[in-house]
Structure formats: structure tokens, C-alpha cells
Amino acid sequence: MNTHPFWKLAALTLSLSAPAALASEWRDEGNLRRDDVESEEEREQSAEDRGFNLGLRVGYGLPVGNAVGAPDGGEAGKLSDAVSGVIPLQLDVGYSFNSNLALGAYFQYGLGMLAEDCVDGADCSVRQLRFGVNLTYHFLPGAKLRPWLGLGVGYEKLNVTASASEAGESIDITTSIHGFEFASVQGGLDYRINERFSVGPYLMVTAAMYSTTSISVDSSIDSPIFDEMEESEGIDDKAVHLWPMAGVRMQFHF
Incomplete structure (x- = not known):
């Protein structure tokens, strides 16, 4: 073969x-x-x-929802009836575990605006305090434009103060309402200017429920009517309110 x-x-x-x-x-x-x-x-x-971050936010927020619920036979107290808006200044301090995940704490001091004019002869101011923790996730490591999402929980306090003075006498009355902020959903787009510094727009919606109200009077008037006092009580008819906010976030990476 x-x-x-x-x-x-x-x-x-x-x-x-x-x-x-x-x-x-x-x-x-x-x-x-x-x-x-x-x-x-x-x-x-x-x-x-990986490392520590320091951030600063500034923006504008609007009140949505009720400060308190509706009692039997009554009406709910809309938050927008007392406050028309707030300018939040927020400080963020956190730690990045890697290019994507970061955990941190925040503190916000907000300058608010009354929905109605203050009474004649008095000066009024609105202050909002928020503090808590945030968990954020960044996409596209190393890119110039980096979108991110975040979720936080914390505590919120809203103060309304009326002050008046005449003939060397003065009186300050502060009403506060505060409670647990059970969610703040946020997101934005960071533009990385260099390896350390980034800036970009952000959007955030907070959801909270006031549980306590208090009033304090600080007076120099010698009268039983205007005695100094400080009282607080729980809110029986609670309601959920929101703060949609938008602005600019700057962040420095150590």
C-alpha cells in the first residue's frame, strides 16, 4: 500500500x-x-x-410637603407656608476606599427665607441645620467627567427667630422644629480639574419627618409676660416633607 x-x-x-x-x-x-x-x-x-476628601456645596432648596400632619378636624401645616426656600451651605468630610466608593459625614447650615414678611418692628431669620452620613459611588475612574450617586441619613432642625429691641430692652423668640432625616438621595457630575480638585453640579432630595417642636424666649424686659423660658414637646401628628435641592459641589482630595 x-x-x-x-x-x-x-x-x-x-x-x-x-x-x-x-x-x-x-x-x-x-x-x-x-x-x-x-x-x-x-x-x-x-x-x-484612596484617601480623605473635603467638600463644599452651595445651592438652593425648596420646601415640599407638610411640617406637621392634620389633627382631627384640622388642616395640615404646610412647610411652604412658613418658609419659602433655603440656601444651603454644606461641608462634606469623607474617605474614599477606592476609585468608586466613599463614606463620609456632612454638616449643612442653611439660610432660609420666610414665606411672609416679619411683624413690624422686629427682625426675623430662618436657619436650617442638617447633619449625618453619606455613602457615594463614583463611576468612570480616571475620567475627566465622573458621574456619581449617593445616599444619606441624618437629622434636620429648622429655627425661626424673631428679635425686637426698644429703649435699651430686647427680646428674642426662637421656634424650632426638628426630626429624623431618613433619606437623602443625591447625584451629580464631577469635572476633575486635576488629580486633587474637582467641581460640578449636584441634585439632591431629602425626606424627613419632624418629631419635636420647641420654643425659647430670651428677654431683658423686667416683666412676667416676657420671662425667659425654654420648652419643648413631641409632635403627635407627624408628616413627611421633602427638600429638593440643586447647586454646585467642590471637592478636594488629599
Whole structure:
């Protein structure tokens, strides 16, 4: 039996399959090398982004919902009937575990506006305090534009103060309402100016429920009517209110 043609056929088959196998091996090795490079770049970027952050936000917020619920036979107290808006100044302090995830604390001091004019002869002011913790997730590590989402919980306090003075006598009356802020949903877009500093717009909606109200009187008038006092009581008819806010966030990475 002459096997010569079969040897030729086997050699031809090997010669045709060898380049394809080499090309496949080259592609696999190339992909591995490329994956190794990308993984190394991601690890280096995560190491660079790890550390403490200091942020500052400024914006504008609107009240939505009721400060208190409706008692039997009564009407609910709308928050917008007392306050028309607030300018929040918020300080953020946090730690980035990697390029994506960060955990931190916040403190906000808001300058509010009354919905109606203050009484004649008096000066009125509105102050909002918020503090708590935030968890944020950043997308696109290393990119110039980085979208992010966040979720927080905390506590909110709203103060309305009326002050008046005449003939060397003065009186300050402060009414406060405060309670647990069970959610603040937020998101934004950071523009990374350099490795340390970023700035961009943000949106946030907070949801809270006031549980306590208090009143304090500080007076220099020598009269039983205007004695100094400080009282607080729980709110029986609670209601959920929202603060949609928008503004600009600046962040410095140490």
C-alpha cells in the first residue's frame, strides 16, 4: 500500500492549521497582556483615589410637603407656608476606599427665607441645620467627567427667630422644629480639574419627618409676660416633607 499521498495530505493539513493556531495564540496572549495592563492601570488609579476628601456645596432648596400632619378636624401645616426656600451651605468630610466608593459625614447650615414678611418692628431669620452620613459611588475612574450617586441619613432642625429691641430692652423668640432625616438621595457630575480638585453640579432630595417642636424666649424686659423660658414637646401628628435641592459641589482630595 502506497502511503505517500496520505503523508502529503497530513503535511498540507498541518501547514494550513499552524498559522491559525499561532494567530489564535497570539490573540490570546495579546488579550492577556492588554487585560493585565488595564487591570494594572485600574489598581494604580484606585490607589491614587484612596484617601480623605473635603467638600463644599452651595445651592438652593425648596420646601415640599407638610411640617406637621392634620389633627382631627384640622388642616395640615404646610412647610411652604412658613418658609419659602433655603440656601444651603454644606461641608462634606469623607474617605474614599477606592476609585468608586466613599463614606463620609456632612454638616449643612442653611439660610432660609420666610414665606411672609416679619411683624413690624422686629427682625426675623430662618436657619436650617442638617447633619449625618453619606455613602457615594463614583463611576468612570480616571475620567475627566465622573458621574456619581449617593445616599444619606441624618437629622434636620429648622429655627425661626424673631428679635425686637426698644429703649435699651430686647427680646428674642426662637421656634424650632426638628426630626429624623431618613433619606437623602443625591447625584451629580464631577469635572476633575486635576488629580486633587474637582467641581460640578449636584441634585439632591431629602425626606424627613419632624418629631419635636420647641420654643425659647430670651428677654431683658423686667416683666412676667416676657420671662425667659425654654420648652419643648413631641409632635403627635407627624408628616413627611421633602427638600429638593440643586447647586454646585467642590471637592478636594488629599
